[in-house]
Amino acid sequence: MFGRLRGKHPKSADWFRCEGCGEIAQGDGAEAMLAVCGACGYHGPLGAQAHLDLLCDPGSFSAEGPELRPVDPLGFRGKLRYRDELKAAQKQSQLVECVLMGGARVGGKPVVVAASESAFLGGTLGAVGGESIARAFELGAAEQIPVVLVLSSAGFRRQEGVYAAAIMARMVTQLAVLRRAGATLIVIGAGHVRGAAALVGASADVFWCEPGVRVSWGAGDGHKGVGAGSVMPRSEQREQLVSLVRAIG
Numbered sequence: 001m002f003g004r005l006r007g008k009h010p011k012s013a014d015w016f017r018c019e020g021c022g023e024i025a026q027g028d029g030a031e032a033m034l035a036v037c038g039a040c041g042y043h044g045p046l047g048a049q050a051h052l053d054l055l056c057d058p059g060s061f062s063a064e065g066p067e068l069r070p071v072d073p074l075g076f077r078g079k080l081r082y083r084d085e086l087k088a089a090q091k092q093s094q095l096v097e098c099v100l101m102g103g104a105r106v107g108g109k110p111v112v113v114a115a116s117e118s119a120f121l122g123g124t125l126g127a128v129g130g131e132s133i134a135r136a137f138e139l140g141a142a143e144q145i146p147v148v149l150v151l152s153s154a155g156f157r158r159q160e161g162v163y164a165a166a167i168m169a170r171m172v173t174q175l176a177v178l179r180r181a182g183a184t185l186i187v188i189g190a191g192h193v194r195g196a197a198a199l200v201g202a203s204a205d206v207f208w209c210e211p212g213v214r215v216s217w218g219a220g221d222g223h224k225g226v227g228a229g230s231v232m233p234r235s236e237q238r239e240q241l242v243s244l245v246r247a248i249g
């Protein structure tokens with residue numbers, strides 16, 4: 001597993017075992033902050049808040065929809081009760097749900113930004129996560145400003161069944177509204193991007209994928225990912241996004 005092994009090293013909290021090359025790499029500041037291996041360039045998981053910190057002007061993010069909280073509409077139980085899975089995910093991630101969304105500035109220009117958290121049930125989109133992305137499209141269309149999505153999602157959240165399916169339909173409908181309004185959609189794929197999230201990425205004006213990202217449509221873990229969009233390392237995302245948003249106007 002790639003990640004910070006905080007508190008287990010006697011001298012430094014900024015070291016990690018890389019899943020790409022197997023080396024234990026000492027973090028040296030910028031690369032460690034971005035969870036990128038300095039030896040081989042492997043991009044490890046980076047949380048939703050860390051992605052927002054990377055892309056947005058400092059202090060500019062203002063969350064929308066904090067009142068939205070996930071529920072267990074079906075009383076679903078797999079290996080665990082869904083309500084217990086939610087509590088565990090909230091505790092682990094320190095988030096209420098897997099999508100952070102709101103207004104922000106990039107290079108001084110207003111944008112709507114949303115980022116999904118893969119550590120929260122795989123970034124799967126249920127009613128709340130899907131609603132957050134649908135609202136991002138609504139805001140972008142209403143304000144005529146770019147929408148920036150960072151997607152790391154295993155797709156549809158099966159624990160919410162038809163409720164998750166219904167919100168996917170709303171998400172796609174609002175995506176069409178955004179397209180008709182002429183606002184720009186920029187998607188950055190991080191980790192594994194599947195299902196509805198992949199379809200959103202395919203509909204974007206600009207689709208950047210971090211190195212190693214898999215993008216796939218269809219069911220089954222054996223489905224091979226297909227490359228889509230251009231590869232964009234984390235170290236270049238901020239500068240490239242500022243240039244793009246300023247060029248849009």
Ligand SMILES: [Zn+2]
Pocket residue numbers: 018019020021022023037038039040041042
């Ligand atoms: Zn490595």
